[in-house]
Structure formats: C-alpha cells, structure tokens
Amino acid sequence: MLYFLIRRILATIPVLGMVALFVFFMLRLTPGDPAAILAGENGEPHQIEGIREALGLNKPILTQLTIWLGNILQGDLGESFFFNKKVTELIAMRVEATLSLAIVTLIITLAVAIPLGVLAAYKHGSWIDRLVMGFSVLGFSVPVFVLGYFLIFILSVQLKWFPVQGYKELADGFWTFLHHLILPSLTLSVIYIALIARMTRASVIEVLNEDYIRTAYAKGLSNKVVLMRHALRNAAVPIVTITGIGIALLIGGVVVTESVFNIPGLGRLTVDAVLGRDYPTIQALILVFSLVYVFINLLIDLSYTLLDPRIRY
Amino acid sequence: MLKKIATLAITTLTFLASLFLVVMPASAESTLRVVMHSDLKIVDPIWTTAYMSRNYGYMVYDTLFALDSNLHIKPQMVGDYSVSEDKLTYIMSLRDGLKFHDGAPVTAADVVASINRWAKKDGMGQMLMEYTKSLTAVDGNTVQLVLNKPFGLVLDALAKPSSNVPFIMPERVANTPADEQIKDYTGSGPFIFKEDEWKPGDRTVFVKNPNYKARSEPSSWMAGSKAVNVDRVEWISIKDHQTAVNALIAGEIDYMESVPHDLLPLLEADPNVHTGVLNPLGNQYMYRMNHLHPPFDDVRVRRAAMWSVNQKDFLQGVIGNPDYYKECPAMFFCDTPLATDKGADIMMRSDYAKSKSLLKEAGYDGTPIVLMHSTDLNVLANLAPVAKQNLERGGFKVDMHSMDWQTLVSRRSKKDAPGKVGWNIFMTSWQSLDILNPISAAGYRSNCDKAWFGWPCDTTMEVLRKAFAEEPDPVQQKAIAVAIQERAMDYGTHGHGGQWLGVTAWRKDQISNVPDAPLPVQWGISK
Amino acid sequence: MEVDSAASAAAASRPRTVLQMLVRNSSVWFGGVVLAVMLLTALLAPFMGTIDPSNIDPIYRNKVPGTERMLRLEDGSEVPIKHWMGTDMLGRDVYSRVIYGSQISLVVGLAVAVLSIVVGLVIGLVSGYIRWLDGIVMRIMDGLMAIPAILLAIALMSLFNAGLGTVIFAIFIPEIPRVVRLVRSIVLSIREEPYVESAVSVGTPLPLILIRHVLPNTIAPLIVQGTYICAFAILVEAILSFLGVGIPPEIPTWGNIMAEGRILFQIFPHNLLFPGIFLAITILAVNILGDGLRDTLDPRMAKRLG
C-alpha cells in the first residue's frame, strides 16, 4: 500500500512536468503581450518596453523557462504580472470559494443522483426509469450558463429566494455562506447529477444481474436489503470512478458558474488570467488544477480498497 | 449506503454550522458597496495608465492642483502658489496639516520625488521636464519649479486629471524606479487602501482617512472639498453587467459606475434606483489607422476611410439611445474652450462615392484591411462591425479580426505588417479628460516611431503641437487648436466617432450626495 | 454523415440484426430525425427565408420577435421582412443568425467527433498493441488529461487567432486521451480473444490483425463515443463563445448569439431563448441518438461511459 502510494506519487512527477512544459511553451507562443496590457488604456510604446524589461519578458525563452522551473523547485510559483502579489497568495485567496462550490455541488449531486439512479435501476424499464433517464439526458443538454441565467431570473430576481450574485466566506456565518452557494451549486450540479445518476443506474442494473444477487434473493432477503446492502455496495466502484472523472468536468463547469454568479474563485481567476496574459498565474493555475486532478485520482484509487476488498495495492 | 451518506452530510453540515455560526456583530459602520466598470489590477497609478488604477489613485492620493467643473485649474494640496513675471519660476507651498496615512507630514521633498517619477512615465510629464531647468524643495513645504523657456501647460500638467495623474506619494515610495511597481501604498488622499483586505479580481477595500484635511471650498469635480462621509468603501468586481444590475436592484450593491445603456429600462423601472450622468462631457470614440503599412500609409486612403464611416452609425449601433449620445464635430469635445467644427465634415457623414473615388485615385488594390474588433467590452464591441459595414460600402475589403480587448491592446502595439500579427485599423473610446487638449490627447502625436499606436509621421502636426504647448495665451491656444484639428482631418491622424455619455446608477434609498465628476469619485457620498 | 456511414459499416457485418434493431429503437429514430432536420436546416440555411446574418442596422436594434420592417438591399430596393425572432443589439435578424448558426455548431460537433476519433483510434490501436510505445503514449495522454478540458480549450484559444479551425482544434485536443483510453482498453481485451490468437497462429501480420480483427470491435463503441463527443463539442463551443474566447462574434453561432444577447436577457430574452432552445434540442437529439446507438450496438458501453 505504502509502496503503491510512493510509486503513484512518483508517477505524477513526469505528468506534472509535462503539463508544466506544455503550458509554458504554449503561453510563450501566444500573440498576447502582457506588457501592453499592463501599460493600460493609454499606455505608450516606451512604457510598454519598460514594463517588458521589468518583467523579464525580454530574456530568451529558455532562460525564462530555467528561471521559472528553478523557482518552482524552490516552491515558488512566481509573482502575478498584474497584482504585484505572489501567485500562491492569489490562489490561496480563491481556493475557499471554489472548494466550497465544488463540495456543496458534490453533496447535492450525490444526495440526489444516487437515490435516483438506484430507483431507476430497480424500476428498470418502467416510466420512473424513463423519467430519470430523460432528465439525465436533458441535464446533459442544457448549457450551464443558460440554466444559471434562468435560475437567477426565476429564483433570485422574481422570487427573491436567493441572492443574485456573490460569495460569502464561511467565516461570515454558515447560513449566509450556504445561502449564497445554493443556487450556483444547484446550477452546476444538474449536469453532474445527470452523469452520476446514469452511471449509478447502469452499474446497479449490471450488478443486479450478478449471481450473488440471486444468492441474496435465495436467502430470503427483501428487495430493499438486496438493493442497498448488496447491489449498491458492489456498484460503488464505477460510481466513484465516474465521480472522479466528473471532477474534471466540474472544474470546467466551475469556470462558467463562477462567471455567471460572480463567485471569486479559481475558475474566474483562470479566465481573467488568460484574458490578461498573466503568464505566471496561468501556469500556476494549470499546474494546481492538474495536481488536484492527479490527487483526486489517487484518492479514488485508494478508495477502491475500501469499497472492494479484492483490490489491494 | 444512502442512509450513511445522508447522515454523513447532515453531520458535516451541522458540524460546520456549529463551527462557523458566529453571529457577526451588527456593524454601525457605513459601507459603500460599489461596482466599478472593471476591476482593479494594478495599484500603482504611475506604473500603468489603466483607468482603474487612476480611479484608485484618486481614492488614496491627492494632487497638487485639480480641475474643477468649469475646467479651471484649482490648487488642491497646494495652498499658495506664485508665478514669476517671466513665467519661468513657479513657487508652490503646500497647505498646512497635510499628512500621509502613516501620520508623517507631506513635505516638499515628497512632492519633488513624486513629480519626478510621474514625469518619467507620462507623456505630458516628459514634455514638462523638457522645459524644466530645476525642480527643488526649497524648504519643508515649498517647491520651486524653474523652467528653461516658457511652457504654457505647467499647471495643466500638474493638474493633469487623467492617466497618468501626478499623484503625490511619500518620497520613499516615489523613489521606486518608474518601471517597477510600488509596494507601499501609503498616500495622503481621502481614503486608505486596506491592502490586507484586497482580493484582486474580487474586492478592493478602502476606509475613510480620519486625518484627511479637506479644503474648505465646496467639492467641484476633482477640486475643492474631498470630505468623506462613509466609513468604508468596497469596490466589488462583478464582470457580468446583467448580474451587477440585478445586484443593484436587489440592494446587494449601492452604486454601479457604468450601466450598459440597453439595461437602463430595468433600472428606470425600479423606484429605489437613480440613474444619471455624472460626467457631463462624456467620452469620445476614436478610430485609428496604422500609418506604417499600406493602404493607410497613403493619406488618400485614410481620408477614404474617414469618408466611409459616420458618427451616427457608431453611436446608434453601440449606445442606441439618443439621450446618451451626441454627434459632435469638435475633436477636443463639444462645449469645451477648444471646441470647433472646422474641417469636421469628413467625420460627420458617410460619402461612399467620395470614398470610392479616393480609393481609385490612390490605386487601392483591394487587399483586405485588418480591422481589429474587441468583443468583450460592452461600449466597444459593436464599433467594429458597424465600421466594417461602412468601410465595405465605401469600397474597402475588410478582414475583421475579433479578439478580447486585452489581445487588441497587445496587438495594437505591434508594428509588424497587417495579417497575423499586425493591424490596419482599430477603435477605442477616450474619456473626455484625456483628450481635452492636443498635448494630453495621444492621438495627435505625430513623431513617427515614438507616436501612439498607428505611428503617424507629420512634422506639420508636431510643429503645431509644440507651438500649442509653448503658447501661454488661451486665445492663441484656441487658434492653434483649430489648426491642429484641421490638420488632423487633412492628414488623417485619426477619426472621431462621436460622443457618448456614460450612465451611473445608485440606490437613492441608500446613498445621497453623489458628486458629479468626469471620473468616478466616492468622496462626498453619504449613506 | 460520419455516424450513418459507420453505422452501416457495422451493420454490413451483422446485416439483419443490427439494422433491424436500429430501426426498431425509438431513441435512434428520435435522435436521428431531429438531427437530420437540424442538418437540413444548416444546409438549406440560405433558402429558409433568411437574410444576411451579419447585416447590421443600428436603427432596428433590439426589436422584439415579430417586428416587421423594410429591408434595404444592396441595389437600393426595399423589401418588407418580418423578424420572427426579433433583432439583436446590432439590428441583425436573430432568426437568420440562429439558422446560420446551426451550420457552425454542427460543423464543430461533427468535426471534433470525427477528428478526435480518427486520431484517438490510430494512437489507441498502436499503443494498445505495441507494448514499449504504450508507456510513453499513455504518460502523454495522462498529462493531457490532467488539464481540465475547458481550461485547456480556453488556453489553446488564446494561442491562435480565434476562428473556426482554432475552436475545433481547442476542443478536439483534450478529447483525444479519452478516445485513446477507450480504444486501448478495447484493444487490450480483444487481443486476448481466442480468434485474435488464432489469427496470430495462422501467421496473420500485425497490421492485418489490427484492421481485420481489432478495428471492427472499436467501431460500435467509437460511434457511440463519437455522438457524446459531438454533443460535448457543441456545448463547449457555446461555452467558449460565452466566455468570450470562442469563434469571432460576427460569425453567427448559437453560443455567440447567446453570449452577445445575455446581458439583455431580462429585457430581450429572445437573444438567449431561441439559440438556447436550438442548442438544447440539438444536444438532446445527439445524446438520445448516442444512447440509442449504445443500447443497440454495444450494451456493454453503458458501463464504460456512464
């Protein structure tokens, strides 16, 4: 197990290294010039040149790369071109919002998707099944921003149940915090619910065809017990897997949701940084997202050992 | 499993709730929540010309002189000043009791350092320095400026209202090299920047400066009293205008600097919201051609383009509401001292036949011109498509490249040939403050390589500008300004796409006494 | 259309059953018909009572659906037109933009699906069968996969001048690893099949084994995967446009129309509503078609794809 962990962690190094190189070169090839953007609306040519010099953008690309990689190895992700702040500091400010959004979304998703999926699987072929599947296809088909606008319009503007925008930190009080997060999380969770409900249904249906389900019925167990104790537990591995895959999707959704609901999270930071050509921030963010992705995959692999005793590393 | 998840969720939530359900003490503080047109990125108003950084500067810093609503220059930090008979020596003494946020008094040395740093960056500052023999601190609060020859715009420079503004910083801060961003945000202005609460891209927090000594004159634009009536100002970044409007209607914010004109009906329908124009002069659209490359290296083609487009189409296409736009022949703004309609016919209407014949004369070969289209800024997004249609009717072939504003800003600085990297024409908008005279307005500079993007190269224009700068007499200045406008039209430095007014909205049930100003200021507002 | 030809290729190998099942499956029917209508709409856009979708008229901006007006043509004559779906903030006809917009959305969807499948198939087949290459290829795929698709697309969009090709490229690159993984997993299981082993033992060369015995097994899952990629690509194109990093706004796409119209959503919902409905229906149809194909062609896919 420990060996597995160490091996997996070592294996992430080349992956992250590739991501780092890829992102670095990709950005240097972009037509945007951060110096010109930094100089502002009335920036004049000599000002731009001065800024370019100050940021070290005049140096040869390989020198820039060496400096950057050297700094990363020392744990320094660099300083944002724009904000005169360490990128790590910027990211730290935004983590809470994104994390909260992701977690609340995940909770809503699992609380809705798994019961729906199990129900649909149990009632396989019935109208309930068709309804759940129909919903999940629909959930895949409505773009998250369209949904977001409609929900804001109806629930916030018309009914005034939720705030229109913004994020409140947990430190501002839990209910305020939750009140601001429910609508964005709900919006974001729709596609995710669709995904996981589908997966749950599919894997529960598959498990229901297994021999040990027949054994369970042969023991005289009731439907409920068979479904919950035997079927769902065995269907857990694919469900967890798809949840993990969905996290990549979630990160994409976060970018849009944060824009629509004006949540100061990492997603919006990314879009702003890309639009502003804030190289150090983009580089750091993509690295961080990749790291999170890799880390979540590791967690998922580890969770398999809890869910399925046959899996040992 | 399900039950477990549900239990787990509930336990977690309860746990978190108990941990964080700290009832915030009801604050007696008054906080003004503001949505500006963009978010604050750089907190050094000298290092960048970004409007947001300038607006930030007005919160945190103060200026020696300032412009009032009559476009007169008034002393601001300066108490008394005198100009020698030969107009070569300026002696300025600071008001008593001016203090920086850290409690230190503002001294002449701070002023000298600040002006020097600003002059390294700002075009008008550079010009001032060309005429300056010495700038020294005579004593603790007296500054002496000695010119080497007469310069008509000394006070205009020191009161320069828009980017870059000569803000006064502590000497230690002003000693930072001009190409390096400052890291110490101490100013002497009406607000104190709370760096610890600053969340870039999300919110910027200011608190009232308790030691600020306001002038006794009533507030008038950037001049007069800057007394602050709220304890705290928060600039909240809301990128999406629709969301910002909703937030204002819902009372989540108090003040929205810039409302898209199309959204006005929503706000006008709300009895608690006031919408109004705070900047009576407004803004001006500009279209700029690249003089370095064909076809716009030929003056006939530039004039053909100017005959093709017209102000009305731009204004109607972007603003759409005649209450908020104005066709105006004056390049230095209508209703200002330098306003004139000389030579402006070419900007006011489209004459496609004329355009086509000019093109024919110039031998335009039909190579598509690269029109840069900025897509993400509401007040700019529709300009390029309108221009495209007009130019095409005028006989041009147009290749419109769409990009976000930031990309446009980086691309316009490229001198490469049009195509993948370079460009032929782009459009932008200027705030009135920037372009009230031919010196501060970047578009007229025609010193080739050193000129503003587009790089016009015209000695006639340069001579006129120099004459303007050195002319102390306002009447003569006006005559030169008229000549500059005519030359600009003849030569085609750039065109002017009409004037428009920005709309600001605020909760009238929450705040009052919102001052007029050509840039958003938050002193004077009560809540 | 890619889906049809491939489906018929698969059908040819098991003639009666698959075709019959496809015809019988109501999801395939529904999805296919809706998609065909969309495709037809896209192809026939110029003949569907549309006008030039980029014709700007500042006077007639932001008109509600049903507004009638006179349209001035190039030659100066005037014809009356009715804006079924209103006009946008530049006075362009939303109906024409939506109809023309279907071209781009479908092109993006189909191009991304075809490209990612072709590229993914080649890489997947080769890396699944050549062991020493497998490690390297899969590490690269891992790296590519570690970057969230939309972020990668956003970043790629800033790489080049915005345009249709760039958007397709930016969406299809992040899709490759997923296809590669799918193909590879199929190859790894198929290569253990006795019929592949017997092909080895009768001396069939590797390329022939891949083409004859392995490739056909990937077709059905890939068609299904392709429909999902297609739906996803249409969605991502809209998201990129929405975020302002997509296809240039003057080219009408559903995402662009919505992105431009979204700030006026509360006053003039038609800018968001009509393209939104078209978008949702198209993606819905593609997804439903995908589900139907999956159920008929490859029931086991339910587990692999969810």
Place this chain on the structure above:
Amino acid sequence: MQPVLKIDNLSVQLPKGADRQHAVENVRLEVLPREILCIVGESGSGKSVTGLSVMGLLPKGQLKPVSGKILLQDENLLEASEERLRDLRCTGMSMIFQEPMTALNPVMRCGDQIDEVLSTHTKLEQKERTQRIIRIMEEVRLPEPERLINAYPHQLSGGQRQRIMIAMALVLEPVLLIADEPTTALDVTTQSSILQLIRDIQHDHQTGVLFITHDFGVVAEIADRVAVMQWGKVVEFGEARQILSDPQHDYTRMLIGAVPSMKPGHREREESSQVVLNTEKLSKTYSERSLFRTTRTVYAAQQVDIELRRGETLGIVGESGSGKTTVARCIVRLIDPTSGEVFLDGNEIGQLRTGQLRPYRKRIQIIFQDPYRSLNPRRIVGDSIIEGATNYGISREDALKRAHSLMELVQLDPNSLDRFPHQFSGGQRQRICIARALTMEPEVLIADEAVSALDVSVQAQVLKLLDDVRRRFNLALLFITHDLRVAAQICDTVAVMSQSKVVEYGLTHDVFSNPRHEYTRSLLDAAPGKDWEFDLSLNTHG
C-alpha cells in the same frame, strides 16, 4: 414416505420469439426426505429452470410458470405470496449455485453473508448467531472458522467458497436443498470432496436434495433417483441404478453411451514414428517488478520436457492452474517461453523472433476451448477459414476450394461458408475451428480443452472427429484437458501436470492402470463415477 417436494405438471412459459414455447413442460418430480434426486440433462434442457421455479427466483418478466403445482411439504409455492416465499427461502428450501466465485457477494465478509440468513429469519442475538455460524462452518469442514468468518470470498479457494454456500444454505436446516451444478466449476479433487460433503450433510440433516447436473459421473456417484430432461420435458424418471444400467429412453441411452470410459482403449502405437515436436526444460515465469520490492516470481511452467510423435496423441492432464495451457501457448508462441527450448522437426523455435517464426507458424495450429470466442463474429466463417492459407500466398480461389473440401471433412455443409459464426451451434463452430487449423496443413495440432465447453453428446462427436483427422493426416496431436475420461479415450501418452510441473509421463494405459505419482492417484481416485462403467453393454446386470 411423504415427499418434501412434489412438482406436479409444471410448465414454464418462455418469452415470445424463443425457439420453443415452454422452458419446461408438464414436469412431474418428487423428492423424498434424505433422498438425492438428480436432474440430468444437457444445456437448455430446462433443468435449471425447474430449480429456480421452486425457489421462486425465475427472472421476472421473462419466464413465467403457467400451470401446475410445486408443493413444498404440501404448500403450493406457485400460489404463495412473495412474502411467504421470502420466509421459506433458507428455512424451508435452499439453493446453491454453480459458480461459488460469483455466487458470493465479493465485498462482504463470509461470516456476514451467513449471518444475513440468521438475522433475516431468526431473532437470535449476535452472540448466538456467531456461535451458530461457527458451528455450521465446522460442520461443512471449513478449517479455522474463527478466521474464515472475517475473510472475504476472494481469499478462499473455490472449494471453500462452495462450502460457505452450503453452510449458508443449510444453517437453518431446510427440508429441501437445490444444488444447481454445484461442482461443475471445481477441480475434480475438490468436486469429489464437495460431493462427499453434500452426501454426508444431507444425510445428517435429513434433507431432501434436488441435484442438477449434466455429468453422469456425478450421477453415478451420488444419485438415489434420476430424472432425465430433454427440451423441457422429463423423459425418464426412476432409480439411479436402474436408469444407469438399463435406460429406457433413446435419449438417455444416447447420453450414457456418450460418456467416455475411464478405461483407456487399446491403441496401436508405432514405436518408430518420428518425433515432430519436443520441448526441453521449457519454463515460463511471470515476475512482478516493482520499484522497491524484490521481484516476486510466479512459475507457470517449470522444466517441461515432452515429446510428440507423428500420428500420435499426447495428452496433458491437470487441474486448473497446473500450467498445461501455458505449455500449449508457449509451443504455439502465443507467449514467449522464459527459458528452455521448443524443437519443431529439430529446429529450435522457442526463442525465435516474430519475423523468423513465420515459416514455422503454419506448421503448428491450435484449437481453443471457447467455441463462441474462437471465431471473429464479424467475419463470415469462410474468411476465417482461409485467412491463414492466404497469409502464406495461396490464392483466394484455391484457399476457398480447400475450405470447401475441409467443410465436408468436418461434416458441415460447404455452402454455409458465407454464414456468420452466430448462425452455428457450439459444436459446429468447433468443427469450423478444426477446419481452419487444417487449411494450414499443419504437422502439429494442439487442442486446448477443445471439448470442455460442449455438451456430452456433442463432445463425443468432436472427439471422434479430432481422432479421425489425426489419423487421416498423420498429425501429431497435443490434447490438453482436465477430464480424465476424455484423456483416457483419445491419448496415446499422457503427461500429468501439477503445480507447473510434469509429475508423471507415460503411456496412457500405464498411467491409468498403474499410477506411480501420488497426485495422479488422487486425481484418478477423485474422478466421479469412476467405479461405474458406462459401457452399456457391460452394465446390463449392474
């Protein structure tokens, strides 16, 4: 004596579109206390459906009992409510299944799985339940019950898993145990001990057993009475001894006649025939490399020396995991041997690279176990058959001609060359595979469990075919099997493999009649029905 189970006139309907209307039709059976009734039949005969009908576990919506009665101690189960059926399961009737691997929930501890029965049907306290579980585990002869209680199914051997199933089924002492092919998936030695266990335990608990099997060896071993099923009908029902020795129905006669004898037939052998293929110290090891751990090595085959002569059949016999298939695959070079040599006509081919191997490939052909996966389902069988020949430069027409004649040889209609595999039965597909191998005109033919998946009647035909082609083409046949009966019938020499090594190697007759190695003896000992000679002519008075 009152029967514990009486099935009266039971018919179960198949869904529309099936090849027949009823899965079982008018079935009449009864099981007496302490009796083992074997239902025997080939696949699709309806024997499992009968068992599932009793339990009320028929797949819903697909199979429906339409008439008849199932009386469990006079209670008609077909009329019982779902709830009553649940109550009766494990208390009145229990069932165990074929695959002990998949029949147990893989993510639940064994103890908990037994405990579920107790907690569902009794009100016992946790402590009592645990005692009860340990007691029943001891009774089914599981070692260290205290430890196994906490084990997961995958940590147990196949036999142990089946014992857990039996413990689960019998812990509440039901009157009826339905065993659906409970030993088919097990090795022969394990099978024998499980059969013994079922016998003993049903005797002690006075349980009536309905034992479903396709294997007459098993029937001979344990049955008191036998019901023979064909196409959903019971064609013969009576005392086991009576039916085995004097079957009345043609189908029963055919089935019994098809069971291969344990006595090796007399086979002529020419000592002089030439060695075509031999291996020297052939070994295959799998090693797990990891960054930190020392390499762990798994031996799949060790130091195997075998010799194949032209016109002869060599059998490799062994239980699952003994390494017999590894040897075959190394010889065909589907996998690369780790060490040792393979000689084909004196040429070393075991270490050749892929390119160099090509000329030798065609000379060794292999037939696999699973007839359903051995043919590419997307290609017509003609293309599959000629694939090899065309690879070696024979024109398509010539190859097709050859395929035509080979189809006749394997007794299939040559006109069906343009059909797809799914249009053929399992036995027919295996014939096609043989034809495919023969198009290559090989010298060595390897049959890897080639008849194991086939019903006994089909098995006999395919075996006969294999033997025919060996003789006709003077082939060297390497026959790999776990079935001693089959080996006895077809092999000239046998190699017995155990734990990756060849433990005994000799003439079939010698090995069977005078096994020297202990393992061989235990293997022969465990073969079900070994004492029963299925040659009908010998048993008339048995």
